[in-house]
Amino acid sequence: MSVLDREMPGVAMTPDNIRRRNLPLGTNLLIVVAALVVSAVVVLGAGIGNWLLVVVLASVIYLVGLNVVASRVEGKRAARNRMWQTLIYAACVLAVLPLASVVWTLISKGASRLDGDFFGSSMANIGARDPNGGAYHAIIGTLEQVGIAALIAVPLGVLGAVYLVEYGRGRFANTVRFFVDVMTGIPSIVAGLFILSFWVLVVSKWFNDGNPEYSGFAASLALSVLMLPTIVRSTEEMLRLVPGPLREGSYALGVPQWKTILKVVLPTAAPGIVTGVMLAIARAAGETAPVLLVAGGLARINFDPFSGGQASLALYVYQQAGDASKYAPARAWTAALTLVALVLILTIAAKLLARRNKLTR
Amino acid sequence: MGDYPFRSENATAGDLGVTSRHAQGAGYGVPPSRYEEPPIGGGGALPKKSRFSMETGFRGVSTAAGTMVLVIIVAIAIFLISQAIPAIKADSENFLTYNRWSPNEAVPAFGIAVLALGTLLSSIIALLVAVPIALAIALFLTHYAPRRLATPLGFVIDLLAAVPSVVFGLWGRDLLQEPVRDFSVWLNHYFGWLPIFGGEGPFGQSIMLGGLVLSIMVLPIVTSLSREVFQQTPGMNEEAALALGATKWEMIRVAVLPYGKPGVIAAVMLGLGRALGETIALALTLGITWEISFNLIQTGGNSIAANIANSFNEANDTGRGALIASGLVLFAITLIVNMTARAIIYRRREFRDSAA
Numbered sequence: 001m002s003v004l005d006r007e008m009p010g011v012a013m014t015p016d017n018i019r020r021r022n023l024p025l026g027t028n029l030l031i032v033v034a035a036l037v038v039s040a041v042v043v044l045g046a047g048i049g050n051w052l053l054v055v056v057l058a059s060v061i062y063l064v065g066l067n068v069v070a071s072r073v074e075g076k077r078a079a080r081n082r083m084w085q086t087l088i089y090a091a092c093v094l095a096v097l098p099l100a101s102v103v104w105t106l107i108s109k110g111a112s113r114l115d116g117d118f119f120g121s122s123m124a125n126i127g128a129r130d131p132n133g134g135a136y137h138a139i140i141g142t143l144e145q146v147g148i149a150a151l152i153a154v155p156l157g158v159l160g161a162v163y164l165v166e167y168g169r170g171r172f173a174n175t176v177r178f179f180v181d182v183m184t185g186i187p188s189i190v191a192g193l194f195i196l197s198f199w200v201l202v203v204s205k206w207f208n209d210g211n212p213e214y215s216g217f218a219a220s221l222a223l224s225v226l227m228l229p230t231i232v233r234s235t236e237e238m239l240r241l242v243p244g245p246l247r248e249g250s251y252a253l254g255v256p257q258w259k260t261i262l263k264v265v266l267p268t269a270a271p272g273i274v275t276g277v278m279l280a281i282a283r284a285a286g287e288t289a290p291v292l293l294v295a296g297g298l299a300r301i302n303f304d305p306f307s308g309g310q311a312s313l314a315l316y317v318y319q320q321a322g323d324a325s326k327y328a329p330a331r332a333w334t335a336a337l338t339l340v341a342l343v344l345i346l347t348i349a350a351k352l353l354a355r356r357n358k359l360t361r
Numbered sequence: 362m363g364d365y366p367f368r369s370e371n372a373t374a375g376d377l378g379v380t381s382r383h384a385q386g387a388g389y390g391v392p393p394s395r396y397e398e399p400p401i402g403g404g405g406a407l408p409k410k411s412r413f414s415m416e417t418g419f420r421g422v423s424t425a426a427g428t429m430v431l432v433i434i435v436a437i438a439i440f441l442i443s444q445a446i447p448a449i450k451a452d453s454e455n456f457l458t459y460n461r462w463s464p465n466e467a468v469p470a471f472g473i474a475v476l477a478l479g480t481l482l483s484s485i486i487a488l489l490v491a492v493p494i495a496l497a498i499a500l501f502l503t504h505y506a507p508r509r510l511a512t513p514l515g516f517v518i519d520l521l522a523a524v525p526s527v528v529f530g531l532w533g534r535d536l537l538q539e540p541v542r543d544f545s546v547w548l549n550h551y552f553g554w555l556p557i558f559g560g561e562g563p564f565g566q567s568i569m570l571g572g573l574v575l576s577i578m579v580l581p582i583v584t585s586l587s588r589e590v591f592q593q594t595p596g597m598n599e600e601a602a603l604a605l606g607a608t609k610w611e612m613i614r615v616a617v618l619p620y621g622k623p624g625v626i627a628a629v630m631l632g633l634g635r636a637l638g639e640t641i642a643l644a645l646t647l648g649i650t651w652e653i654s655f656n657l658i659q660t661g662g663n664s665i666a667a668n669i670a671n672s673f674n675e676a677n678d679t680g681r682g683a684l685i686a687s688g689l690v691l692f693a694i695t696l697i698v699n700m701t702a703r704a705i706i707y708r709r710r711e712f713r714d715s716a717a
Contacts, residue, residue: 049547052540081608088505091497092514098577099521102532109535159426167420168427176427178703179434185631185699186437186692187638189666193688194437196681197444225433232430258419279523286525289640292670314641317527318670321534321645329535336528347523351516 023070023082031069035062059090110337113330123316124300128325135335137301138316142342144305145216145295145312146285149223154277156224157231158266164232165239166261177236183229188222192290195222200294208307214296216305219312222290227280234276238269241359271357278350282343288314313339434696441689448682456686460653462668464683465676471683473665473690475651479568480664480691482657483643484636486572487579492629494576495583502584503591504613515588522581530645533574534566538646541570545658560659566648568662574642579632586631590624591617623705630702634695640666665691 039057043049063083070079118134126133164177195218204213242265250260266273291297296309297319311319313335320332449456451469459472498518502511545564552558594617602612618625643664649671650661669684676684 048551050543052544053547077608077611081610084610084613085505088497088501091494092501095494095498095521095580096514096517099517099524101536102524102528105532105536106528156426156429159423160429163423163427167423173427176430178700178707180430181703181706182696182699183430183434185634185638185695185702186434187634187640187666187695189638189640189669190437190441190688190692190695193669193685193692194440197440197685198436201444201681202440228433229430232427256414256416258416261419282523286523286527288525288527289666289670292641293673314525314527317531318641318645321527321531332531333535336531339525340528343523343525344520347520351519 021073023073027069027073028066031065032058032062035059035065063087106333106337106340109330109333111334113334114337118331118334122299122301126299128323130325131327133327133331135313135316135331135338137298138311138313138335139338140301140303141216141219141291141295141305141310141315142285142313142339144303145220145223145291145310146281148217148220148305149227149284150277150281152220153224153227153231153280157228157277157280158235158273160228160232161235161239162261162266164236166257166265180229180232180236184233186226186229187289188226188287189289189293191222191225192293194225195219195290196293213307214294214309215307216295216302216310218294219291219310220305222294223284223287226287226290227284230280230283231277234279235269235273238272238276238359239265241272242268269359271353272359275350275354275357278346278353282346282350285346286314286339286343288312288318291315292318313342437692438689441685441692444682445686445689448679448686451679452683461651462672462683464680469679469683473687475653476663476665476668476687477690478653478655479647479662480637480666482568482655483572483575483647483662483664484633486569486657487575487636488629488633490573490576491579491632492583495580495628495632496587496625498580498584499587499591500613500617502588504609504617518581518584521577522585526578526639527641527645529574529578530642533570533642533646537573538565538570541565541567541573545569548658557655557657560656563660564658566646566660566662567656567658568647569657571643571646571662571664572657574646575636575639578639578642579636582635583628583632586628587621587625590621590628594620623709627702627705630698630705634698634702637698638666638691638695640670643667644670 035058036054039061040054043054043057063086066086067079067083070082074082117132119139120136121132121134122137123133123135124137160176160180164173164180167173168176199218199221200212200214204215204218205211207213246264246268247260250264251257255263291312292315295312295315297311297315298309299311302308302310317332317335317339320328320335323332448464448469452459452464452471453468454461454470454472456472458474459470460474462471462476463469464471498514502515502518506514542565545558545567546562548558549560549562549564553560598616598620599612602616603609607615644667647662647664647667648660649663649668651663652661654661665687669688672680673684
């Protein structure tokens with residue numbers, strides 16, 4: 001008998017303990033069943049809750065039981081490993097549940113008003129007892145506002161990223177980069193308040209005989225404030241992926257830097273930039289708060305984004321959700337389904353485009 | 362044979378003059394006055410740099426675009442302050458500690474005490490629920506899941522981030538409210554002796570509901586950033602831990618989590634920023650009250666952002682100013698939270714290039 005065996009029995013490797021023993025799957029399932037039975041007996045027997053509490057209590061009992069049984073079979077450390085693994089797997093299932101629920105509710109509740117009337121008419125002259133009414137005006141509003149916001153934010157964002165990657169050196173560029181990151185976290189309602197106090201309450205009075213003018217254009221200004229940092233950030237990341245030798249080759253041919261950027265760097269990074277822009281547009285299309293504050297929320301069709309107010313799809317969902325009419329929830333859910341479809345199509349298209357991008361990290 | 366000229370005859374045919382010119386001292390044949398212009402025939406191919414060109418123009422435009430971000434942030438502060446000051450001056454109560462909101466009266470009286478408390482409580486609940494789950498998902502995606510499963514699951518989490526907040530709000534109000542109400546009644550029955558679960562009801566549109574909806578919206582942010590951070594754990598550290606006989610969980614605990622700690626803290630703070638500023642989901646799920654109360658399950662609760670969305674339509678000039686003032690507080694808080702988070706990320710250079 002060696003010293004080691006005398007001091008710490010069970011540490012030295014013998015043919016008996018050299019192979020790790022595993023908890024058989026059957027035992028594992030047995031613990032599941034036992035936990036369910038015990039918790040059902042406790043909960044339903046004492047009458048302190050319904051099946052949900054049974055499941056919750058069963059999972060707690062299962063974890064404890066698993067820990068006890070596994071530490072007898074496999075040892076303490078392996079048992080703890082197994083417990084954490086179970087917890088991590090459970091968390092993933094838990095996270096997918098709400099998404100599945102949202103998708104299911106959207107489809108089941110949103111399908112009821114998915115008709116031509118919904119996409120062909122507005123809410124003008126729709127009273128509380130009218131079952132029809134549609135989101136045509138809101139769809140127009142969303143498309144126009146997001147389009148104008150993109151027209152403003154994309155050139156600014158791409159140029160800003162060009163500055164950060166190609167020209168910016170030293171302290172000032174670092175400050176700009178830092179605040180771009182900080183700006184991605186600005187709440188959308190604050191962007192709305194900013195445009196309210198800057199454009200609607202101050203600037204628009206100059207064009208409108210001293211009255212504040214709520215308009216779709218103000219909404220697109222707010223959306224562009226929200227889009228700008230996202231676009232700068234994603235474009236910057238893409239520009240950094242453009243290989244240096246490409247630039248150097250261009251310089252070596254005597255091409256000036258601005259032309260190199262326009263003709264070599266930007267085209268190379270274009271697919272990635274487009275992906276980032278599409279993601280930013282998708283996010284902007286779903287924003288409610290800024291539109292609520294500055295667009296005016298008009299119920300009839302207005303093609304003019306510069307005067308008279310507009311609605312948007314997200315705002316329409318919010319308005320219908322707060323409406324007392326018994327037909328409003330159906331309209332809200334159908335509009336939500338339309339909005340999610342629009343946003344998800346943009347997002348998925350952007351991700352697929354990203355997959356074809358040849359610049360990778 | 363005679364067709365080829367002898368090499369020796371022609372050896373210096375072309376460059377004799379050049380050599381002889383080079384043989385002279387520097388500047389010998391060039392009068393000093395002509396130094397400004399390039400010498401003819403040698404070294405003058407580059408055009409003179411002009412002061413105004415496309416290059417400087419393009420550089421200027423892109424610098425201006427980069428500066429725009431700073432301009433916007435400063436402008437937000439300036440315009441919010443300029444609109445908020447008249448309203449705060451008109452306020453007959455203390456803006457920070459008063460707990461009612463009636464800025465549209467003849468004598469405006471409003472304060473953000475209830476709003477700030479509600480914002481804080483709902484954000485805390487959101488983080489308490491979302492952060493453990495988000496970290497577990499990030500660990501699952503980076504260390505447990507096979508590649509075939511990790512890619513689609515990561516994609517699903519990204520989609521979760523893309524769903525507009527108004528949809529989550531609608532879902533929370535129309536669908537989640539029932540189970541949360543049942544759960545609240547149960548909590549109240551068995552844990553009613555705790556002040557946060559006390560009260561006589563009605564239950565349902567409570568801080569708890571708002572916090573749970575918020576947690577679903579915070580989840581993707583925390584997940585995506587911590588996933589990036591966990592992915593960057595040096596493989597050497599992980600392998601060293603495994604080589605010492607650590608189990609997978611021990612490896613994660615000693616190698617992955619300590620390495621990712623600053624990144625995780627930053628991710629949580631970014632999630633907090635998102636939760637603090639979330640508007641529409643809370644406007645739809647909270648039942649608005651103006652009582653200062655720590656009760657989580659009774660119908661009630663309010664938040665700064667939700668209050669802006671709810672009271673904007675009835676607001677007159679002072680009311681709008683009051684809402685802008687509360688928005689200014691929100692802006693300041695989220696700015697501080699975000700700057701802290703980013704500063705933590707920037708300290709670790711490895712994390713800097715991960716986008717979130």
